[in-house]
Amino acid sequence: MTLTSTSPETVPGSARAHERPVLDPATGAVIATVPDSTLAEVDEAVRTARAAFDGGPWPTLTRSARARLLLRAADAIEDAAERLFRLETRNNGRPITETRAQLSRVPEWFRYNAGLLAAQRDAVLPGDGPYLTYQRRAPLGVCGIITPFNHPLLILARSLSAALATGNTVVVKPSETTPLSTLALLEILREAGVPDGVVNVVTGGRDVGEALTHHPDIAKITLTGGTEAGRAAAVATAARFARVTAELGGKTPVVVFDDVDPRAAAEGAAFAAFVAAGQSCVAGSRFLVQRGIHDAFVEALAARATAIRIGDPSDPATQLGPLVNAVARDRVLRMIGVGVAEGARVAAGGGAPELPAPLCDGFYVQPTVLTDATNDMRAAQEEIFGPVAVVVPFDDEDDAVAKANDNRFGLGAGLWTRDVARAHRVADRITAGMVWVNDHHRLEPSLPWGGVKESGTGRDAGTESFDDFTWVKTVVVRTAADDADWYGSAAPGRLN
Known part of the structure; x- marks a missing residue:
């Protein structure tokens, strides 16, 4: 995969006819161009991965050899960390301090899955009679990984490291808005010794992702994105009985009980709402606060939001960067307006900040707190995907759980309480895949x-x-010394 660059920080390559501009969301400037892959190129990438799986060395490497290569890849990623920090911050606008904290952990996923590979044990299954029964795990084949704009490398590393450890080959489709760190990672993996054809990248928009999910040689799709994209991928893979893992939207409730200091809880929970400018599927965008501390919590959260430093994401002093593009910014501002029209009050933020050039051309939104809200408002029910916290009061534990679960999403949830029994009790009652x-x-x-x-x-x-990323094969071995002659005079007498 090639890349034409207008910046020394991006990945070098050569130009081609059909290209897509890549923007710096802090300034709106074009910083690179990437190919718009054609459907034929998607097919070529899958065929390359298929050939590497069927005839290449990767699936047949010993576990220890594949684990060593993954560990070498982790070291290479670590060595390139500073370049990756700068590249991803410039491409998705996340403050460099956040990017460093997140991407410094990417090698951990490669080391963890290398460890699982080295420690993997095949199961021996119990059974009656003269039989030894055991299971083997085999790689699926070619896997497609479709990643979002908000956490490009971390989300890729989660799936890619597991797919590679288990012997699969991969085609990656990064978000068309933030492909740069993914393309850089491809080069790092090649230099670390991952064989050609094992990891392939296609770039472009929705049509490229759809071509990948519909491709008959893709055995599994891992997708992080919107709910509609996930639903479409699930339908496409189901038609050929391929697997799909989909992490989709969220409207994460953060339940704050009145046994905590409202100021301390607000200052701690602000991270949930405003990290990555709220562009996270588990962003704490719906604060459910017990009435006794509601007003004090809103006051403290608004004060914290107002004090957050907005600016150039490459500046270590910056605490909140831009949204990824103008479309995202305009959608968030529109949803703030929807909340106000529904009766919510803006306690902090509410608009675009005034910034000097060239940041004035970036896609910024102030950290915003909406209060006087009810749980049935669109602003409290729909994913905004920006730095907007909606605060809704609740009466007691049952009311808190009912409001937390009254939503079509169920990705994450947060609880703030000093009552240990309540923490376990409420965590058990909330319908979400993860609870903090x-x-x-x-x-x-x-x-x-x-x-x-x-x-x-x-x-x-x-x-x-x-x-x-594997399928299970069960092997049954008859260990008896005599022959198995079902139709003879000494029939086994037992079929199942």
């Missing part, structure tokens, strides 16, 4: 990541993801 207590958005390679309801299906990370 007195914190938010914490993850490890060993923690399964995914949701329920319209937030998707399947899990990334953990042994669940590792295992789902």
